[in-house]
Amino acid sequence: MFAIPVARELFGGSTAVEWVLILIAGACMTASAYFGIKSLTIISYIAVPLVTVLGTVAMIMAVKQGDGTIVDQFAKSSGSLTVIGGAGLAIGSFVSGGTATPNFTRFAKNGKQGTIATVVAFFIGNSLMFFFGAISYIFVGGNDIFEVMIRLNLFYLAILVLGLNIWTTNDNALYTAGLGLANIFNKRKKPMVLISGVIGTLLSVWLYYNFCGWLNILNCTLPPVGIILVISYFMNKKAYDTDTFKIVTVNWFAVVGVILGAIVANVVTWGIASINGMAVAAVCYVIGELVHKNK
Structure with missing residues (x-):
């Protein structure tokens, strides 16, 4: 550049x-x-x-x-x-x-x-x-x-x-x-x-x-990561404020959320791509957190 x-x-x-x-x-x-x-x-x-x-x-x-x-x-x-x-x-x-x-x-x-x-x-x-x-x-x-x-x-x-x-x-x-x-x-x-x-x-x-094309991919792919970070904080706020937060090596629901969110954002032509991706990622992650807490 x-x-x-x-x-x-x-x-x-x-x-x-x-x-x-x-x-x-x-x-x-x-x-x-x-x-x-x-x-x-x-x-x-x-x-x-x-x-x-x-x-x-x-x-x-x-x-x-x-x-x-x-x-x-x-x-x-x-x-x-x-x-x-x-x-x-x-x-x-x-x-x-x-x-x-x-x-x-x-x-x-x-x-x-x-x-x-x-x-x-x-x-x-x-x-x-x-x-x-x-x-x-x-x-x-x-x-x-x-x-x-x-x-x-x-x-x-x-x-x-x-x-x-x-x-x-x-x-x-x-x-x-x-x-x-x-x-x-x-x-x-x-x-x-x-x-x-x-x-x-x-x-x-x-x-x-290929700068503009790459930016379009990033604008669709990174928002799912951001929404999962935000939701993770608010769903585990007490743990974040102390030293009791247990680090999970791989959170598969978060991984799936990012992947599906990115795919939806890049493929689906209806609505606002970044918001579509965040919505899908958020649903996947929340489901995973609820399943984990129930266990």
Whole structure:
């Protein structure tokens, strides 16, 4: 998401240069995730303010240069996406992000600070990213604020914003993947982060050309995981608040719920995909918990 656009702008799309940039970027992102939450925090302290300020400035400049036509376009539909489809993408995006959020809010000093950080990140940060994408599509027919800044002749700032934006996204994703694999295979987190980084770097070219399709799959597949985590907490709240919660190696009803929920969300065309998936996953998990408690 970083190397290919930059290689095209700077070096005319040289494949060799693309791979050099991919390997360098992959190594940097993997390194920041490898060293844990402190390095992630340092990168975020630098990246988030810069991306927010520079991206907002570029968005305002694009609106002014559009002489009012961009604002008018917000009220028009391109006809390529239904309201239900758009709602599904928005809901899926928030729920997907929510499944990884506890990996970071657990470092908050207390529950209040964790809640405030989450609300600010999702309500302001995610909404701002939606605006960046919308402006990009209307202004240049693209999908990233990078393309808007290139059109505005803010070339080096565009590279900076793109690099920091992708970096903070990918290192958080690598940290989450490494933590998940460490829990699944009962291994140390750092080696799992390295494995995730190598796989992610090698598959990044494929992901670049199939990004929207991959996001659609994630928006359908991850919400079932999120709803099961939420229901698990509320159905076992007393156990979560003490040290008496018994860890089950494999909760097969949860596994089945995730699989069936993902299948339904990806296959069924009626309704909102992410909500369909969550409903199926919730039913499976609740049945499993009731059976377990009856035993």
